[in-house]
Amino acid sequence: MTPTVEKALLIAGIGMAGIFVFMAVFYLLILALDRFLPYQEEKPVEELSEDSVSEEEE
Amino acid sequence: MGLEQLLPAIAGMTWQDLVMIGVGLVLIYLAIAKNYEPTLLLPMGFGAILVNIPLSSALTQIDPATGQAVEGVLNVFFDAGIATEIFPLLIFVAIGAMIDFSPLFRNPSLLLFGAAAQLGIFLTMMFAALLGYDLREAASIGIIGAADGPTSIVVASRFAPALLGPISVAAYSYMALVPIIQPPVIRLLTSRKERLIRMSSGSGKKISKKALILFPIAVTIVAGIIAPSSLALIGFLMFGNLVRECGVLNKLSMSAQNELASLVTLLLGITIASTMTADRFIRLDTLFIIALGLFAFVFDTFGGVIFAKFMNLFRKEDNKLNPMIGACGISAFPMSARVIHQMGQKEDPYNYLLMPAISANVGGQIGSVVAGGIILTLVPLFA
Numbered sequence: 001m002t003p004t005v006e007k008a009l010l011i012a013g014i015g016m017a018g019i020f021v022f023m024a025v026f027y028l029l030i031l032a033l034d035r036f037l038p039y040q041e042e043k044p045v046e047e048l049s050e051d052s053v054s055e056e057e058e
Numbered sequence: 059m060g061l062e063q064l065l066p067a068i069a070g071m072t073w074q075d076l077v078m079i080g081v082g083l084v085l086i087y088l089a090i091a092k093n094y095e096p097t098l099l100l101p102m103g104f105g106a107i108l109v110n111i112p113l114s115s116a117l118t119q120i121d122p123a124t125g126q127a128v129e130g131v132l133n134v135f136f137d138a139g140i141a142t143e144i145f146p147l148l149i150f151v152a153i154g155a156m157i158d159f160s161p162l163f164r165n166p167s168l169l170l171f172g173a174a175a176q177l178g179i180f181l182t183m184m185f186a187a188l189l190g191y192d193l194r195e196a197a198s199i200g201i202i203g204a205a206d207g208p209t210s211i212v213v214a215s216r217f218a219p220a221l222l223g224p225i226s227v228a229a230y231s232y233m234a235l236v237p238i239i240q241p242p243v244i245r246l247l248t249s250r251k252e253r254l255i256r257m258s259s260g261s262g263k264k265i266s267k268k269a270l271i272l273f274p275i276a277v278t279i280v281a282g283i284i285a286p287s288s289l290a291l292i293g294f295l296m297f298g299n300l301v302r303e304c305g306v307l308n309k310l311s312m313s314a315q316n317e318l319a320s321l322v323t324l325l326l327g328i329t330i331a332s333t334m335t336a337d338r339f340i341r342l343d344t345l346f347i348i349a350l351g352l353f354a355f356v357f358d359t360f361g362g363v364i365f366a367k368f369m370n371l372f373r374k375e376d377n378k379l380n381p382m383i384g385a386c387g388i389s390a391f392p393m394s395a396r397v398i399h400q401m402g403q404k405e406d407p408y409n410y411l412l413m414p415a416i417s418a419n420v421g422g423q424i425g426s427v428v429a430g431g432i433i434l435t436l437v438p439l440f441a
Binding site: 002004005007008009010011012014015016018019020021022023024025026027029030031033034037038039040 | 162163166167169170172173174176177179180181183184186187188191192193196197263264265266268269272273276277280281284285421424425428429432433436437440441
């Protein structure tokens with residue numbers, strides 16, 4: 001096994017583990033956001049939208 | 059006055075140039091007649107013709123009279139847009155503005171398929187290293203398995219600019235061929251009983267707007283803390299998504315999804331073609347890269363499906379996953395989700411897998427960008 005292949009193997013191991021860690025963190029993040037910010041009937045954001053439109057027009 | 063002076067392009071034409079013009083025509087044919095990723099393959103095909111006519115002014119040439127270099131427009135675009143990574147990153151802003159993350163909130167566990175289905179990237183990298191490529195080249199070839207054109211371009215332009223042409227062609231071609239590549243691999247790995255499993259869509263669940271706004275911000279911060287090198291990729295994707303979800307920048311969101319995406323895609327395709335010159339493209343390497351790209355897509359699918367089967371070992375009988383969903387962990391969105399939904403319906407017309415498939419596919423979009431960021435972080439440490 002050449003040194004390059006050994007390094008590639010190491011990167012593959014760390015890389016796959018790294019992606020799972022990232023995704024697991026994002027998974028927990030989604031659970032947390034969903035738990036602490038559950039869906040509620042939200043007020044329409046017309047006022048905000050109107051402000052932004054007028055800003056963009058300026 | 060001889061032919062050489064009258065028509066220097068014909069006099070200077072080699073068989074390699076003719077082959078590359080043929081490659082360009084094939085790409086244009088595939089784009090128009092077969093509708094294979096036309097937004098990229100057509101500009102790349104036309105660009106391949108443009109750069110393989112000898113003395114093309116689209117490329118930098120040496121003026122024989124003065125001996126000075128006269129810059130070609132495609133080289134200028136390449137230096138400004140690809141070498142600096144501006145074009146692919148702008149594409150990420152556009153993609154971010156197009157992605158709706160709410161399917162992930164409905165089925166968050168399916169996010170993990172976005173990790174499992176990146177297996178092909180790393181297996182291909184190892185295989186490329188076994189074939190004698192150095193680590194940077196091997197990583198650039200492996201990233202074809204991200205099934206994500208801009209990520210492939212960012213990694214290849216940084217680690218192996220000489221291979222950018224064939225890597226881009228392979229990445230976009232195989233993304234278009236997902237409906238042909240994935241089904242046989244999935245059928246090989248699953249039984250009919252598994253393919254018949256029904257899954258809850260979760261489509262009735264409503265998601266809070268605040269959660270959708272906070273998600274891209276939180277992902278950017280987390281990604282930045284864990285792997286700062288991945289921030290350009292993930293950050294631009296999430297920036298586009300924040301523009302979409304914030305609710306106060308609808309005009310900008312629509313511009314990112316339409317005008318920005320169209321304009322940058324147009325320039326990206328034709329600029330990549332500047333690397334498709336005969337001397338760079340007509341090599342054994344190109345055939346290897348095309349073959350390794352297919353290997354990457356096959357093992358992405360393998361990784362996703364096998365991971366789904368593994369997860370089923372720990373799930374109750376009435377809550378099993380349809381393992382075909384695992385294949386949607388690749389980034390080719392929404393093609394992969396559509397393919398899996400159609401496969402499910404072929405087995406059972408009343409099995410609606412589209413929503414869970416979309417969830418896994420959105421996870422794949424995040425996973426591919428994360429994979430690109432990890433490769434950008436790890437390879438320089440070992441190379």
